[in-house]
Amino acid sequence: MSKESSDNGNWKNWLSRQWAKIVTNRKLLPVLLVIGLLLSFAIPQFGLLNQYIVLILIYVGINIILSTSLNLVNGYMGEFSVGHAGFMAVGAYISAILTTKIIPDSLAPWLFPLVVFAGGTGAALIGLMVAIPSFKTRGDYLAIVTLAFLMIVKSLIENIEVIGGPRGIPGITRLTTLPWTFIWVVIAVWVIRNFVYSKFGRGVLSIREDEIASDLMSVNSRQVKMLTFVISSFFAGVAGALFAHILQFISPRVFDIIKSTDILIMVYLGGIGSIAGSILGALIFTILLEVLRPLGMWRMVLMPLVLVVLMIYRPRGIMGLREFRWFVPGYDLIATNLWRKKKEAKDVSTS
Amino acid sequence: MFLQAKGVTHYFGGLCAVSDFNLNLKPNELIGIIGPNGAGKTTIFNLITGVYKATKGSITIDGIELVGKTPNQITGLGIARTFQNIRLFKDLTVLDNVRIANYSQSKYNPIEALFHTGRYDGEERRIANHAMDLLAVFKLQDYADEASKNLPYGLQRRLEIARALATHPKILLLDEPAAGMNPNEIGQLMEFIGWIRKEFGLTVILIEHQMRLVMGICERIKVLDFGATLAEGLPVEIQNNPKVMEAYLGEGGDL
Incomplete structure (x- = not known):
């Protein structure tokens, strides 16, 4: 009996050692990215997976972009924005108008990356406008500002007849493919990672910790907040554009407060202030939602229940404030050790 | 004057x-x-x-x-200051506390930050080294990777002064x-x-x-x-x- 348990322990040790090896091996990440890109081309090309699974993979990708970008505001900056669906709507509508009304059908697949970029840029401009009232408000107040913004976007779209009003835009070409989703996910995660590990990203963190102290330590909190909102809403717009071109039909009802809450659930499930957490949250949420589909309306009871349990036992989410080493820039991991080595070398040479 | x-x-x-x-x-x-x-x-x-x-x-x-x-x-x-009741960035590391105070000293723009290009690399290295040098002056270098809330009270006071000095x-x-x-x-x-x-x-x-x-x-x-x-x-x-x-x-x- 005791031998068996020690065997079990050894086995566990071995597993954790292997895991540590994988996680610290940074050369693996580019390899995985290339494999991922190749797979994203191969899967639809050779029909490796059925259509339904490919669709879910695309939704996972879109949700990763959404949760990572919202985490920037809600997790890293510690604000509470519920307007993410609004930025998504802006991106979705701009891109859908471009592909259905302006760009000829034959050109649309080739111009699709630009269309998505345009959706993101439009959302980013709106994000800039929302950022300005956010200089004056924090916490609950910002939640109300973003809620108001969401309502404005929704009722604006509902009342502009040219873009379909409450009926929305039907017949959008299905341009969102697995490779494009994969590429945009990589871009979003990479850019947000880069932002977080820069002086601006550290500024965002310091605003969460103590805004007055951060201002007094020379952080330009206006600039930092503006950048954070712009980047966050840019990627919400990108996700919206991808979403419109997979759903093939958008209406104001798609982008209501429920959509925002879904993204919030992903962020808080995965963990605030963590890119790995956002990815995990989006993955778990999307898959769980599909797995629980047979439960019918009960899944809408189960998901929030999961959230309640999570908030009680792990208020910061699965990965809360911790990061997977692959997402930390190499230099950041070794900066202190590098400095120590240099210092030792210097001490030796002087003595 | x-x-x-x-x-x-x-x-x-x-x-x-x-x-x-x-x-x-x-x-x-x-x-x-x-x-x-x-x-x-x-x-x-x-x-x-x-x-x-x-x-x-x-x-x-x-x-x-x-x-x-x-x-x-x-x-x-x-002009830099410390606070009567210590106001460190509690959940962040000691190194980050000092690096944040280098905000206006780091000379790279948002675009360079988003794509980690241009001056980003050199500036990040310079700032990390400068922050570590400053921590060494205050004998805090061994705590660089520790969350600042875990430091004993006296060291937190010292770190606050170090952080203020990082703004030059x-x-x-x-x-x-x-x-x-x-x-x-x-x-x-x-x-x-x-x-x-x-x-x-x-x-x-x-x-x-x-x-x-x-x-x-x-x-x-x-x-x-x-x-x-x-x-x-x-x-x-x-x-x-x-x-x-x-x-x-x-x-x-x-x-």
Whole structure:
């Protein structure tokens, strides 16, 4: 009996050692990215997976972009924005108008990356406008500002007849493919990672910790907040554009407060202030939602229940404030050790 | 004149927190501001650093008006401070605390930050090394990767000073640096303040309750009471000023 348990322990040790090896091996990440890109081309090309699974993979990708970008505001900056669906709507509508009304059908697949970029840029401009009232408000107040913004976007779209009003835009070409989703996910995660590990990203963190102290330590909190909102809403717009071109039909009802809450659930499930957490949250949420589909309306009871349990036992989410080493820039991991080595070398040479 | 405050007055609603405060600070001076609780000492720091906007009066550094500027602009002009109740970025590492204070010293733009190109790499290395050098000066280098809330109290106080110095200030405002310290530690702190002042070529304004510290190192002392300046002068003059004794100890007291 005791031998068996020690065997079990050894086995566990071995597993954790292997895991540590994988996680610290940074050369693996580019390899995985290339494999991922190749797979994203191969899967639809050779029909490796059925259509339904490919669709879910695309939704996972879109949700990763959404949760990572919202985490920037809600997790890293510690604000509470519920307007993410609004930025998504802006991106979705701009891109859908471009592909259905302006760009000829034959050109649309080739111009699709630009269309998505345009959706993101439009959302980013709106994000800039929302950022300005956010200089004056924090916490609950910002939640109300973003809620108001969401309502404005929704009722604006509902009342502009040219873009379909409450009926929305039907017949959008299905341009969102697995490779494009994969590429945009990589871009979003990479850019947000880069932002977080820069002086601006550290500024965002310091605003969460103590805004007055951060201002007094020379952080330009206006600039930092503006950048954070712009980047966050840019990627919400990108996700919206991808979403419109997979759903093939958008209406104001798609982008209501429920959509925002879904993204919030992903962020808080995965963990605030963590890119790995956002990815995990989006993955778990999307898959769980599909797995629980047979439960019918009960899944809408189960998901929030999961959230309640999570908030009680792990208020910061699965990965809360911790990061997977692959997402930390190499230099950041070794900066202190590098400095120590240099210092030792210097001490030796002087003595 | 270096830092100058002229007729600075501040109201909280109808309450006058600071009235007609004047200050002429010369380079490399170390002056102390003392006064009973609620005398308006910390308010003066908040007015200088831009946390509050003075209701009346003007504060200038090298002739540049500070009233109306944001705190980060004022910090950029060379004024840094610590806080009465430590305000570190608790969940962040010691290194990050110091690196954040390098915000205006890091010369790269958002585009370079988003794509980690251009000046980003070189600047990040320079900043990390500078921050570590600064931590080493304060003997905090071994805690660099530790969350700052895990440091013992004394080290947190030291880290706060290190963080303030990372903004490259000309003037350092210390708000009750000796709070919660025993006499032995206060002795060390006195030496320490004198040393960083020389090492970094600083002008220091000190708010303190500990008479030993104030009388020991300050070259000039201002006494505040209910927002008004009660007395100003050399430590010896202040010690023998009957008005000050009355404010602190009541009539007939002895400091």
